Amino acid sequence: MTSTAFAFPGRSIEAVPARKRAHRTNVPLIAGLIMFGLIVAAAVFAPLLAPADPLAQDILHARLPPFSPGHLFGTDTLGRDVLSRLLYGARVDLRIGVLAVITPLVLGTVLGLIAGWRGGWVDTLIMRMVDVVVAFPFYVLVIALVFVLGAGTGSIYIAITLVGWVAYCRIVRGQVLVAKEQEYALAARASGLPTRRILFRHLLPNVVLQAIIFSMSDIVLTILAIVTLSYLGLGVPPPTPDWGTMIAEGQNYLTTQWYLTTIPGLCVVYVGISLALVADGLVQQFNRR
């Protein structure tokens, strides 16, 4: 683990000849993909891996400590198997986290393309909208939106889209402003191609990479938002297993069963580390060529 992104900041990378650099294995990217792949596999195969039904209550065996026979991570306050709930919780949280990033990515990229390419009043209008959304603290606006739309998964998707597109719009617009002065863009424009074709066939492939790299960290932020909303009672409704609800349920038993809150939190942290490594690896792969 010596050649992580952190061990090779700007200066030392220049010391490595360009040819060798291209072939060096990208350790953070591979490590991150393996870590993320493992948790995705755990989520996908949860029905096979889970030792018990995540909803099955067994009050007589409630709050068993970890390493109890048949319950690796113990049982919760209703006697449900914690490991099974973690696995099924991964299904819920990862699915929403990944899906909820797609619409803001698409919406923000399209608006950023248009704003950067057209300029003028279109640009001003779109960027003023960005300024307005950015003025709201993320959690305050998301909580307010989920409240008015009604708690639940559908509202989370809408709220995250309404708030999340701005980051992609800013990133893509910045890239377009640079790209549109480059020769291929000038050539495309000079040859009289329709704007839609220039934007989506010529510019998009060149500017979308930064947005995709950001979406890796954005998945983490979105999962955090889902878990936080569930903790506040506005997210995934019980009894559906979800890491945020598990943390909230465990908080009342902190003095005696500290692991009920600690373990689901560590799952979120694990996902965060894996995707942060992927994002750093992608930066290392593409941005330092």
Next chain:
Amino acid sequence: MTFVLYAVRRIVTLIPVMFGISLVVFLLLHLIPGDPAVTLLGTHATTDAVAALHHQLGLDKPLWQQYVSFLGGALHGNLGTSYQYTGVSVTSLIASNLSPTLWLIVAGAVFSVLICVPLAMYAASKPNSVGDNAIRTIPVVGLGMPSFWLGIMLILLFALRVPLFPVSGFAPGFGGHLRSIVLPGLTVALTLVPILIRSLRASMLEVLQSDYIVTARSKGLSGSRVLFGHALRNASVASVTVLGINIAYLIGSTVVIEKVFALNGVGYLMLTAILQRDFPIVQAITLLFAILVVLVNLLTDLAHAGLDPRVSLA
């Protein structure tokens, strides 16, 4: 004089943003699916109650009239009355809950500076050392750490296992406030550190590589003298700016942290209002937080322009 002009221009650009903010907050009511009055009162409400709320919310008027009266009220500090505490104005409810939130914001900012600046200075003064690399893993590990979970872990360690600080609540008196705000403030700071540290380290590196530092070193000044006598001054401008950029995140995280520590601040008021379906409170607090962010951003920009002569005021 140029500074005054800059300040005026900066304030003028805020006008459309403020309009946009008020529009978003106003439209929140209309995002409620179905009839807002029925949804807010619940299905058991009588027809008279629904009609009364219709009138109170102004839903019987055209949309533009509703917005004009909302904006007019907001400009006069009138943001409606609470449903759960009948007849109490939302503004007075917020005012009585403001103190813990302001304490938390200040504590969070102070703690994050106290944690970040020394770490960033150390990392920038010894780039690529073991310590620097350890500091650079902070964003990777911290990115996915849920703030509320971090708060609960701090409660577990420093309030339950080692009872140094209260588990929750906002104890009376100055000393009580101080003791109650340590763990929440630390939680806010620790969620902010992974975001701040990267850009702060970069700006510290930039400061340490600038000509005047090289000059100071070549004069034969000791490393610590250069660091604290020369670099710290400019580095502090950088940290104020980095903190200002992330102030929205800091302010937003107080809502969740107040819930974890049961601090009866503005965020706590918002969350209890949500449970009671007390719409005017939620609406007013959303507006308040956005205005707070805009004002802090303005102050950061002006302070930056005033402190750093290199900032172009054109």
